[in-house]
């Protein structure tokens with residue numbers, strides 16, 4: 304099937320892109336990054352915008368920059384560039400791991416960091432990593448710049464808190480505190496598929512107890528969700544299998560109304576959330592303990 308006809312604009316600067324957005328009805332405009340998710344929607348006529356604004360020629364949106372607090376990644380940076388970045392692999396290994404779990408090399412060659420964040424697919428790896436890492440997303444509009452915490456950015460299925468007229472320009476990821484252990488695991492039907500369910504954990508170990516745990520589950524609900532109830536069960540406690548299992552069980556309870564579709568039933572998704580939740584806590588603790596003995 305072919306898309307419905309649309310007009311096409313290829314601005315060269317952010318200012319030009321914002322002007323175009325300002326001149327058109329926001330409901331009739333679609334921004335395009337790599338087009339990997341957008342083009343199928345257009346071709347299936349699930350989206351019929353009057354105008355597509357291609358961000359591919361906009362200067363200054365493709366970068367990976369070390370900052371005082373961590374790293375800033377431009378919205379039009381491809382996943383391949385993230386995968387090949389020694390800075391990301393060395394200093395932000397959880398984000399790197401979430402990148403290489405996305406699709407296959409051709410997908411990562413064209414797909415962008417900003418496109419995946421803005422697409423807000425509940426089974427996508429990046430939203431979960433962004434929430435676990437306390438990332439911030441930067442949006443610009445005619446009104447100026449807005450910095451949005453990742454947890455506030457992903458609202459529900461394919462929906463973010465971006466306002467009409469806003470363009471996502473940058474993702475900021477803080478440098479992890481020394482000694483942070485992390486784990487990223489997912490279950491997919493085949494390597495490179497979207498996850499059926501995935502889980503992410505980060506934590507530190509201090510004085511024999513778990514400090515600052517983060518647990519995020521994706522693919523199980525309408526968006527990636529941080530499970531604070533489970534974090535509360537391990538925080539300050541020794542990193543034992545028993546405590547992690549109790550937290551994993553709490554994850555299963557906290558995932559209300561899991562998705563049920565052709566890929567997996569509600570029960571199976573809940574089961575995966577529990578199993579993966581336990582595994583990521585265990586692996587994150589193992590990494591944190593290696594860090595703390597300097598291994």
Ligand SMILES: Cc1cc2nc3c(=O)[nH]c(=O)nc-3n(C[C@H](O)[C@H](O)[C@H](O)COP(=O)(O)OP(=O)(O)OC[C@H]3O[C@@H](n4cnc5c(N)ncnc54)[C@H](O)[C@@H]3O)c2cc1C
Nearest residue numbers: 334336337338339340341406414415418419421427471497
């Ligand atoms: C075969 C296949 C397998 C895949 N597997 C996975 C997978 O395992 N995990 C995964 O996460 N993804 C997967 N994807 C999706 C892939 O990661 C895409 O890169 C991602 O969906 C975004 O595509 P894009 O960067 O080309 O953005 P586009 O398709 O161009 O845009 C996606 C959406 O974001 C909006 N948008 C884009 N950029 C901006 C911006 N700067 N500001 C505001 N809005 C913006 C667009 O308007 C559109 O609504 C897969 C895709 C394919 C085709």
